[in-house]
Amino acid sequence: MNPHEPYDQYKTKMQKIADVKYASAVLQWDQETYLPPKGNDTRGRQLATLSEMAHQLFTEASTGNLLQELASKDGLEDKQQRNVQRSLEDFEKSKKLSPAFVRTMSEAVNKSFHAWIQARKDNAFAGFEQPLDALIQFKKQEADLLGYEQHPYNALMNDYDKGLTVEIVDRVFADLKPQLSALLEKIKNKKQVDNAFLHQHFNKDQQWLFGIEILKQMHFDFEAGRQDISEHPFTINFNSNDVRITTRIDENDFGNMTWSCLHEGGHALYEQGLPSEEYGLPLSEYCSLSIHESQSRLWENGVGRGMAFWKHNYALLNQFFPGQFKAIEIEQFYKGINKVQPSLIRTEADELTYHFHVMIRYDIEKMLIEGSIKTKDIPAYWNEHYEKYLGIKVPDDKSGCLQDVHWSHGSFGYFATYSLGSLYAAQLYAAICRQHPQLEKELAAGNNRNLLAWLQQQIYRHGRYYTSEELCSRATGETLNSKYFMDYAGKKYNDIYAV
Amino acid sequence: MNPHEPYDQYKTKMQKIADVKYASAVLQWDQETYLPPKGNDTRGRQLATLSEMAHQLFTEASTGNLLQELASKDGLEDKQQRNVQRSLEDFEKSKKLSPAFVRTMSEAVNKSFHAWIQARKDNAFAGFEQPLDALIQFKKQEADLLGYEQHPYNALMNDYDKGLTVEIVDRVFADLKPQLSALLEKIKNKKQVDNAFLHQHFNKDQQWLFGIEILKQMHFDFEAGRQDISEHPFTINFNSNDVRITTRIDENDFGNMTWSCLHEGGHALYEQGLPSEEYGLPLSEYCSLSIHESQSRLWENGVGRGMAFWKHNYALLNQFFPGQFKAIEIEQFYKGINKVQPSLIRTEADELTYHFHVMIRYDIEKMLIEGSIKTKDIPAYWNEHYEKYLGIKVPDDKSGCLQDVHWSHGSFGYFATYSLGSLYAAQLYAAICRQHPQLEKELAAGNNRNLLAWLQQQIYRHGRYYTSEELCSRATGETLNSKYFMDYAGKKYNDIYAV
Secondary structure (H helix, E strand, C coil), rough: CCCCCCCHHHHHHHHHHHHHHHHHHHHHHHHHHHHHHHHHHHHHHHHHHHHHHHHHHHHHHHHHHHHHHHHCCCCCCCHHHHHHHHHHHHHHHHHCCCCCHHHHHHHHHHHHHHHHHHHHHHCCCHHHHHHHHHHHHHHHHHHHCHHHHHHHHHHHHHCCCCCCCCCHHHHHHHHHHHHHHHHHHHHCCCCCCCCCHHHCCCHHHHHHHHHHHHHHCCCCCCEEEEEEEECCCCCEECCCCCCEEEECEEEEEEHHHHHHHHHHHHHHHHHCCCHHHHCCHHHHCCCCCCHHHHHHHHHHHHHCCCCHHHHHHHHHHHHHHCCCCCCCCHHHHHHHHHCCCCCCCHHHHCCCCCHHHHHCCCCHHHHHHHHCCCCCHHHHHHHHHHHHHHCCCCCCCCCCCCCCCHHHHHCCCCHHHHHEEEEEEEHHHHHHHHHCCCCCHHHHHCCCCHHHHHHHHHHHCCCCCCCCHHHHHHCCCCCCCCHHHHHHHHHHHHHHHHC | CCCCCCHHHHHHHHHHHHHHHHHHHHHHHHHHHHHHHHHHHHHHHHHCCCCCHHHHHHHHHHHHHHHHHHHHHCCCCCHHHHHHHHHHHHHHHHHHCHHHHHHHHHHHHHHHHHHHHHHHHHCHHHHHHHHHHHHHHHHHHHHHHHHHCCCHHHHHCCCCCCCCCHHHHHHHHHHHHHHHHHHHHHHCCCCCCHHHHHHHHCCCHHHHHHHHHHHHHCCCCCCCCEECCCCCCCCCEECCCCCEECCCCCEEEHHHHHHHHHHHHHHHHHHHHHHHEEEECCCCCCHHHHHHHHHHHHHHHHHCCCCHHHHHHHHHHHCCCCCCCCCCCCCHHHHHHHCCCCCHHHHHCCCCHHHHHHHHHHHHHHHHHHHHCCCCHHHHHHHHHHHHHCCCCCCCCCCCCCCCCCCHHHHCCCCCHHHHHHHHHHHHHHHHHHHHHHHHHHHHHCHHHHHHHHHHCCCCHHCCCCCCHHHHCCCHCCCCHHHHHHHHHHHHHHHHHCC
16 A cells, blocks of 8 residues: 555545445344344434445545546556546446435435335325325436436436446347246146145244255355344345345245345355455445346256256255155155246245236336326336236235335336346356356256356456446356246246146 | 534534444444454454544544533533533543554554463463553553643543542552451351352253343343343443343353343443433443443342342242252352352452452552553562462463453553442442342342332433542442442351351
């Protein structure tokens, strides 16, 4: 470190900001895991203070001057240049929203979040409509302030996946939707598989230990992370040497904990694999939410709902639960854990129908932001399309358009990354298998070293160097498309349903 | 809140600083309980950043101006005036140590801490001597910078107990020492009691549950706090509605966990009882470390090693551990848990010989700071006085003058508060019993409501309003003296040893 070198000054500043941000993340983690109930109010104000301080440090003029100086400077190494470029993008973006605008938005979020809680209690969208509409008007303003080409929704999606556009998502979804519908139609006409064995009694402590065993197999580094219990599973990191995941355990549902360990474990491997020497700088951060989700889906579904994984683990499963799977052949187990069944709740959906849940939300958001539907029309649009795509009637708002927290938080532009994550996962997995044709044999033998090495090489180590599209092209030879997911789904559901 | 009112500005500023400080405390708690090993390095820098930011916020000129303005302002309420006065004292004190001095000191602490770790491994004071001596020179400078009357050591003790002086401690110890020696001499000539039953096997989970049961009896509010496991038990708070304690469990030592729950529980009740409406301001903080220690000792010893408490809990104990105490009468149990036996390690000492451990450390510190002994003379002085007061030979430095972490941290002026805490505890307990002559009967019936109400009234609610001496005088009618501890000890050891 040389305090007179602008790059070192920049690094020092960014690391200071990171210290404050990650301290805030520790407080959030604690809030979801161990905080005693009465501590909640003060925790709220402690978080607000830290977040304000981090924002203030980053947006002050001296940061901008330093970044401008570095951006026009010769002699920086390639990675240093990329760090500066990303920080400058972040800086310019954050300057577009005035503190007053951010504060007013945050008040609108607060109102809409509380209205959402109440509307869910009342099981009626009506009580949520007005505050949600106010928030949507702010999101439109935000899009205008941030600026965009083509479509205002692009400005919002960029928060979660830099470079993502309506054009890309529309193209991918237009391609995907008819193929999914056709496959779903075929499956509906076949004999349904049975997964009742997943809903026996499974002892809590045994489930916990089985989950830890799976995380160890994944090479989750327990010296650089831990798992705890929370109401909703999540992954959070305080640097790549301290990555925390959580799970929840339902004693009457074996799937809940198992696939949350695989899902969050996939997120966590990504975070543990990010370059720790770039602490505080953009290259220590993940590429995008779509790529993050690809890492969780790859492990949850590509690996964790695959036959190879269970060939290795079915005997282990029977050791942990000596009674429950006695009468269940591994083929029957495999079918059960991949059962396709249109349902109301996104987070409980199978991997095929999941995409319809996302597409409906994406369409609604896009139309709200472009102004082609009104906030009050959400429930009608929602219910109509659940019937159209999934063939199910939505009985009430709670199991319909009030089910997700995202809108009440003002998280518009987020949902598409869930589907894209699945598609990226399939495309990446296909690429790995092309380069390592023995991969599934290795997995069936409990060896995932080649898989991990490939992910490290192609994804983890790059941090935010590339955009999602660039990362995908480098790793798979082409940009995102739905072919690989449809190949994967076609093969899987042909095995299971003979479609 | 009125942002133009200076008192409200002051409050807002102090609360912001508190948010940062308590965020830092959450990170420390996590470090001692759940942090994965590889996360330690980055946690260190995150803590350093937060602590620097809190210090900077407090010491900036605007804080001083605001405090000066408020101090000369009419119309503040009494508690407001006291808050301002205490903050001004803190501010003026913190301005006396320049950032450069604080940084150099912190480097010296770092060196001496690592040297201490190594010296313990080598079991030789020699490797610690030089860095410790350097640190002591800084502590002398610190005393000079802070300023003092009479004795430089007063300046250092003030950090832990405002108003505490060599004169006070010398007087109290001079009074206490011969009485303790005489009592110890008598006990040595009596038949020793047996406490081998404390060292059977005690199942970990059962110990944990028994500890939780005791905390519930104490009315530790689990909605506003929690207990976890750490290597060394401690209490930490993030506001009075979130107070965390930790314990450790040794399956071969029943005492370890039980009396740590009572000790930390006592600290925690104090923190939970501090006025939450004063968040961020001095009146929300504890009076002094001596008074804090009085609260832990009162529960650990006054209550938790008393016959009344066990009259209520001995049956419960036998429910949790159905085998271990079968052959042990409650009188025998009471004697065993109060066994007096001179020993080498302070933290394992009984409540009588404990004071000698403290007095030796106090004398050494005082003499080091006044320059009447040299750092290299510590082991000889230590060993000589362990033999003189406790009649035991110190076999090596590790069980001698290298046993405590305090000096390596630069915590000079701290030790006396341990003994004073015990004396305050006895004096307070005697005052409660005078006002509630039925107290021990109530405790024997499992009723500690009057005890808690008294502590709330006399201690908790005042925060930092009074000094230790003022608080003690108000609560007991006289300043600190050794009479009540000696009465308590005399009675207890007469019961046990017939002295």
